[in-house]
Amino acid sequence: xxxPLWLHLKLSGLNRPSALPERLPPIADRPAAPIWxxxxxxxxEHDIETVLQLLSTRLPEHPFVVTGPAALVERLALPRxxxxxxxxxxxxxxxxAALGVWKPALVLLLGRALPPGLISxxxxxxxxxxxxxxxxxxxxxxxxxxxxxxxxxxAQDRPETLRLIARGAPPNRLITSGxxxxxxxxxxxxxxxxxxxxxxxxNRPTWFAASVPESELQIVLTAHRQALRQAHRLLLxxxxxxxxxxxxxxxxxxxxxxxxxxxxxxxxxDQHTQIFIADDAEDYGLWYRLAxxxxxxxxxxxxxxxxxxxxxxxxxxxxxxxxxAGRYPALYQSLQAVQGSKRLQQPEDLPEAVTExxxxxxxxxxxxxxxxxxxxGAGAFEDLVxxxxxxxxxx
Numbered sequence: 001x002x003x004p005l006w007l008h009l010k011l012s013g014l015n016r017p018s019a020l021p022e023r024l025p026p027i028a029d030r031p032a033a034p035i036w037x038x039x040x041x042x043x044x045e046h047d048i049e050t051v052l053q054l055l056s057t058r059l060p061e062h063p064f065v066v067t068g069p070a071a072l073v074e075r076l077a078l079p080r081x082x083x084x085x086x087x088x089x090x091x092x093x094x095x096x097a098a099l100g101v102w103k104p105a106l107v108l109l110l111g112r113a114l115p116p117g118l119i120s121x122x123x124x125x126x127x128x129x130x131x132x133x134x135x136x137x138x139x140x141x142x143x144x145x146x147x148x149x150x151x152x153x154x155a156q157d158r159p160e161t162l163r164l165i166a167r168g169a170p171p172n173r174l175i176t177s178g179x180x181x182x183x184x185x186x187x188x189x190x191x192x193x194x195x196x197x198x199x200x201x202x203n204r205p206t207w208f209a210a211s212v213p214e215s216e217l218q219i220v221l222t223a224h225r226q227a228l229r230q231a232h233r234l235l236l237x238x239x240x241x242x243x244x245x246x247x248x249x250x251x252x253x254x255x256x257x258x259x260x261x262x263x264x265x266x267x268x269x270d271q272h273t274q275i276f277i278a279d280d281a282e283d284y285g286l287w288y289r290l291a292x293x294x295x296x297x298x299x300x301x302x303x304x305x306x307x308x309x310x311x312x313x314x315x316x317x318x319x320x321x322x323x324x325a326g327r328y329p330a331l332y333q334s335l336q337a338v339q340g341s342k343r344l345q346q347p348e349d350l351p352e353a354v355t356e357x358x359x360x361x362x363x364x365x366x367x368x369x370x371x372x373x374x375x376x377g378a379g380a381f382e383d384l385v386x387x388x389x390x391x392x393x394x395x
Contacts, residue, residue, distance in 0.1 A: 032061045033105035035388070038087070038118065039068035039076075040111030046308065046331070047133060047180060048110055049077050051381070056081050058385050062392075065102050068111075095121035106391050108132065114146045123149045128391040130154070132384055133180040144168025152387045154380065156180065177383035179334070186314040187285030194289055200268055201290060205231045205358050208278075208287045208317065211306045212297035213241040217249075219300060219347040224275070226351035231358060235269060237287050239278040241297060241306060246279035253277075288315040292363040293354060296321040300347050304328075309335060313370035318363035320344060320353050340370035 035055075039048050056064065056079040066073060067087040078084060088094040095117045107122045107129045109115075114131075122129045128151035147153065147169040155161040156179045165171055207227075209220045217240075224236045240249055246262055253260045259274045263283065269276040278287055284307075288294060294317040296305045304326025309319050319341035325332040335341040342353055357363045 032063075033103055034063045034065045034083075035059070036065045036067070036102060036104040036107045037082075038107070038109050038113075038115065039066065039072060040109070040113035041069055041072055045072070045075060046328070051110065051133075051180065051384070052076075052082050053079050054381060055385070055388075059388065062105065065104065090115040090117035092117055092121060096125075099125050099127065106130065106388065108388070114143060116146055119146050119149050128152075130387060130391060132177075151391050154180070154384060154387065156380070175383055175387065178380040180380045180384065187288065187311055189283070189285035189289060193286055197268060197286065197290060201235065204233050204235055206235045206237060206291045207293040207295065207354055207358065208237045208239070208291035209295045210239050210284065210287070210297055210312075211241045212238060212295075213301055213303075214245070215301055216297055216347075219350060220295065220297070221253075222347075223295075223350040223354050227354045227358070228274070230355045233271075234358070235273060236275045237278050237291055238275055239281075239284070239287065239297075243279040243281055246277050250277055284311065285315065288312045288317045291317055292360070292367075293318045293320060293357045295350065295354070298326060299324050299344075305332075309341060309370075313340065313367070313373075316367045316371065318342070318357050318366035319370060320350065320357065322347070334373055335370055338369045338373045340366060340373050342366060 037052070052064065052066065060081075064079075064082040066076070066078060066082050066084050070087065073084045073087070076084070088098040099121060104122075104127060107118065107127055109119075109129070109131045110133050119129055129149060130152045131150050132154040133156070144167050147164060147167060150169070150173060153164060153169055153174050154177045155164055155174055156177065158176055161174050161176045164174060207224075212220055220236070220238065224234070228234050238249075240246060246264065250260050250262050250265075253275055259272045260277065261269050261273045261275075262277045262279055264279050278284075288311060294312045296307060296309060296312075296319065298305045299322030301324060304324035305321060305328060306326060308328050309321065309331055312319050313335070319335065321332065321341060322344050332341065332343070336343055342357065344350055344353055357366065
């Protein structure tokens with residue numbers, strides 16, 4: 001064992017007695033040995049949750065032990081057969097105790113962290129270890145040694161594959177799978193509602209402002225007013241951030257001279273409606289399908305966007321947004337990298353962008369690129385499942 005790796009394990013408590021078995025519950029009533037998935041902060045929460053949901057569907061016979069930084073694991077929405085458990089200290093004694101209690105069939109690391117105690121302990125116990133979603137895998141003096149202990153490593157692109165090889169990863173254990181960024185299931189809507197509303201709108205130009213906070217209301221209204229000069233029948237579907245504000249909002253807009261209707265009152269717009277207030281949070285899937293352009297509210301505010309842009313990307317609506325990404329910086333960055341969204345630098349850019357992307361060829365350009373990047377992770381997930389199955393069948 002290389003000196004840096006030996007020193008790390010020694011100093012982190014190689015010979016320290018462990019009380020771990022007393023505080024780690026066994027996984028009871030399992031039809032097969034569990035898969036231990038350790039997550040790290042570098043992997044986006046959305047991706048972790050989606051991967052776990054899909055894995056639990058594809059490998060139903062295996063329960064999953066999920067560990068990682070406590071704050072991260074507590075925030076995750078986990079499937080029923082995923083057990084969030086305390087993350088053992090990365091020492092030889094604690095890892096040995098955890099492996100003895102849980103008896104995993106396989107260890108999967110999601111993210112860039114390379115915990116030496118877990119990797120070395122699992123390898124010594126004959127348990128295969130996999131690494132996925134490892135962009136910028138953790139650098140350490142002993143990283144090369146650790147990378148050689150993996151059964152399989154999934155890299156997201158060719159440059160990452162070459163970096164891992166240069167750091168010591170065996171080329172025959174590397175798979176260039178693509179980014180493991182998986183979309184959620186498209187938001188649902190009633191087929192009858194979609195047909196009825198689509199018939200009403202027909203060729204009427206429409207755009208959707210999603211989850212708009214009070215601080216951005218005038219930005220959206222100014223954009224709509226200016227866009228109306230180019231498209232006189234333009235309809236704005238406006239979803240306020242707080243749906244309970246709809247009654248007061250409708251009254252204010254009416255007093256300002258707008259022709260307004262509300263989803264919860266009139267049900268649908270008529271030919272004179274200029275602003276249709278979408279005050280039912282369950283209808284987002286309907287609006288994304290109907291509107292060729294969506295502006296994501298909150299993206300000019302410090303808090304950032306409250307909703308994932310992949311909601312619109314999966315349903316073919318072109319995405320407009322400001323500079324603040326909220327909880328979804330990685331998703332917006334990936335969209336911008338392939339021209340799958342239009343990032344606006346300042347509120348004054350919104351009117352021109354709405355007018356530009358109401359043109360079918362412009363909105364189609366954005367929405368196609370967004371759909372392409374949003375679904376790119378499907379192949380990577382299939383590679384992950386295939387590699388997991390191969391590991392589980394290995395002696």
